[in-house]
Amino acid sequence: MYSDKVMDHFKNPRNVGEIENASGVGEVGNPVCGDIMNIYLTIENNIITDAKFKTFGCGAAIASSSMATELVKGKTLEEAWEVSNKAVAEALEGLPPVKMHCSVLAEEGIHKAINDYRKKQGLEPWVEKNPHSHEHEGATCDH
Amino acid sequence: MGEKRTVYLDHSATTYVRKEVLDAMVPYFTDHFGNPSSIYHIAGVSRKAIDTARAQVAKALGAGPEEIYFTSGGSESDNWAIKGIASANVKKGNHIITTKIEHHAVLHTCQFLEKNGFAVTYLPVDKYGLVDPAELERAITDKTILISIMYANNEIGTIEPIAELGAIARKHKVPFHTDAVQAIGNVKIDVNTQNIDLLSLSAHKFYGPKGVGVLYIRKGTKIDNLIHGGGQERRRRAGTENIAGIVGCGKAIELATADIEGHNKRIRALRDRLLAGIQAKIPDTHLNGHPEKRLPGNINISFEFIEGESMLLWLDDEGICASTGSACTSGSLEPSHVLLATGLPVEISHGSLRLTLGNVNTDADVDLVLDVLPKVVSRLREMSPLYKGKKGGCNVQ
Numbered sequence: 001m002y003s004d005k006v007m008d009h010f011k012n013p014r015n016v017g018e019i020e021n022a023s024g025v026g027e028v029g030n031p032v033c034g035d036i037m038n039i040y041l042t043i044e045n046n047i048i049t050d051a052k053f054k055t056f057g058c059g060a061a062i063a064s065s066s067m068a069t070e071l072v073k074g075k076t077l078e079e080a081w082e083v084s085n086k087a088v089a090e091a092l093e094g095l096p097p098v099k100m101h102c103s104v105l106a107e108e109g110i111h112k113a114i115n116d117y118r119k120k121q122g123l124e125p126w127v128e129k130n131p132h133s134h135e136h137e138g139a140t141c142d143h
Numbered sequence: 144m145g146e147k148r149t150v151y152l153d154h155s156a157t158t159y160v161r162k163e164v165l166d167a168m169v170p171y172f173t174d175h176f177g178n179p180s181s182i183y184h185i186a187g188v189s190r191k192a193i194d195t196a197r198a199q200v201a202k203a204l205g206a207g208p209e210e211i212y213f214t215s216g217g218s219e220s221d222n223w224a225i226k227g228i229a230s231a232n233v234k235k236g237n238h239i240i241t242t243k244i245e246h247h248a249v250l251h252t253c254q255f256l257e258k259n260g261f262a263v264t265y266l267p268v269d270k271y272g273l274v275d276p277a278e279l280e281r282a283i284t285d286k287t288i289l290i291s292i293m294y295a296n297n298e299i300g301t302i303e304p305i306a307e308l309g310a311i312a313r314k315h316k317v318p319f320h321t322d323a324v325q326a327i328g329n330v331k332i333d334v335n336t337q338n339i340d341l342l343s344l345s346a347h348k349f350y351g352p353k354g355v356g357v358l359y360i361r362k363g364t365k366i367d368n369l370i371h372g373g374g375q376e377r378r379r380r381a382g383t384e385n386i387a388g389i390v391g392c393g394k395a396i397e398l399a400t401a402d403i404e405g406h407n408k409r410i411r412a413l414r415d416r417l418l419a420g421i422q423a424k425i426p427d428t429h430l431n432g433h434p435e436k437r438l439p440g441n442i443n444i445s446f447e448f449i450e451g452e453s454m455l456l457w458l459d460d461e462g463i464c465a466s467t468g469s470a471c472t473s474g475s476l477e478p479s480h481v482l483l484a485t486g487l488p489v490e491i492s493h494g495s496l497r498l499t500l501g502n503v504n505t506d507a508d509v510d511l512v513l514d515v516l517p518k519v520v521s522r523l524r525e526m527s528p529l530y531k532g533k534k535g536g537c538n539v540q
Binding site (some may be wrong): 002010011013016027032034035036037053054055056057058059061062065070089 | 159447448450452453456457460470478489490493525526527528529
């Protein structure tokens with residue numbers, strides 16, 4: 001059901017772990033829904049120099065975390081903010097429709113970590129252009 | 144390292160077809176293909192084969208052959224029992240009693256009837272998945288026309304007190320249906336001593352072919368047809384008979400019920416060693432289902448801090464076929480209704496793993512799982528943010 005790319009990032013996830021004293025941390029998801037992602041970013045001179053994650057979730061959630069951290073590394077905050085859930089899913093050579101919310105979660109995690117950093121810097125957090133609630137296509141995890 | 148071998152631990156999902164069963168079936172695809180409804184001589188061979196299979200099924204259930212009806216499988220049998228009883232008895236009442244842990248073939252059929260004017264009581268279960276007979280008795284009203292309670296649960300393996308529940312139904316003169324799809328070959332069934340009026344079974348759960356099942360209907364039970372058409376199955380179930388399938392079903396149930404004790408002893412020994420090994424090697428687990436009143440091959444265990452689908456993917460990578468009650472594999476995004484009905488917290492339901500052993504399994508299979516599973520669990524826990532919280536909080540080990 002998963003692409004080779006998803007299985008590769010699931011079995012050999014990049015950037016697993018935490019960053020102590022991270023510049024920004026994004027915690028998203030809910031154990032009741034079956035997925036939680038923690039994203040850690042090191043930011044130097046407006047550039048993401050390191051990104052790590054810890055994830056509780058299915059294969060797609062782990063692969064999305066791995067891919068999202070890969071995609072934002074080396075990018076400016078402005079560029080990283082533009083990394084959409086679709087970009088994560090495309091980089092994974094597609095996700096099954098019921099698993100698209102995993103890529104949404106990854107995008108949200110990155111955004112939350114960036115805004116965590118911005119707040120720490122005394123800057124206005126950026127506003128989500130297309131706010132996703134943590135809803136699954138059609139069904140809501142309403143616990 | 145040789146070829147990766149397949150270790151099949153999902154016998155509750157389906158089984159392979161036994162060689163003896165397949166051998167019995169094959170001639171009915173090729174040589175004896177006659178339509179049993181025809182009058183020429185080759186049709187007689189087909190009719191005789193169906194009679195033999197019917198007798199084999201009847202014997203396995205302690206029923207009469209005239210009470211056995213072949214169907215396309217467990218789902219059809221469940222649909223027929225519930226919709227057929229409902230429509231035939233609608234003048235008498237509109238109330239049906241079932242449980243929260245039924246297979247979807249029963250649950251969704253009941254929900255369909257609810258949309259059509261029926262009232263359904265879904266009995267709760269205790270933390271082991273057991274239905275309380277007193278609760279059943281309290282739920283019965285003068286409008287109750289059917290009680291449907293599964294014999295053994297497909298996910299957690301809990302075996303319900305069927306004879307006792309059936310006795311209550313009988314006392315109140317309400318037809319009692321049981322979905323026995325998981326029970327055949329694992330539990331000794333007798334429809335008379337166990338007070339069963341209708342019983343569903345499916346051949347592919349006991350080493351028979353897919354696409355064939357049975358509904359047992361006690362003589363005198365008022366029930367409408369589900370499949371209308373020709374006069375097959377004594378005008379009760381239309382459609383040209385799946386002769387080879389029916390032959391396979393008969394042979395499979397004969398073999399599966401020939402030595403239930405011996406089969407259970409062998410499977411249970413493997414299961415107990417596997418379960419004990421998992422519990423010894425992996426901390427923070429939760430056994431789902433009843434410790435004793437459970438199917439001999441069933442293990443359903445939750446691993447805290449991790450999610451089931453990611454476990455299955457890693458196990459599959461090692462050749463191990465298993466299943467989970469996590470939402471993430473069902474497409475429904477809700478974890479197993481059975482685990483939730485036992486009161487298991489949602490987040491722990493996501494981390495459940497079902498291993499169901501059967502005829503093909505060996506000690507080597509158990510050893511492989513005991514080697515692989517602890518590594519899978521610890522790998523996933525290492526990347527789980529929930530596990531970190533746990534370690535920080537109270538120092539695991």
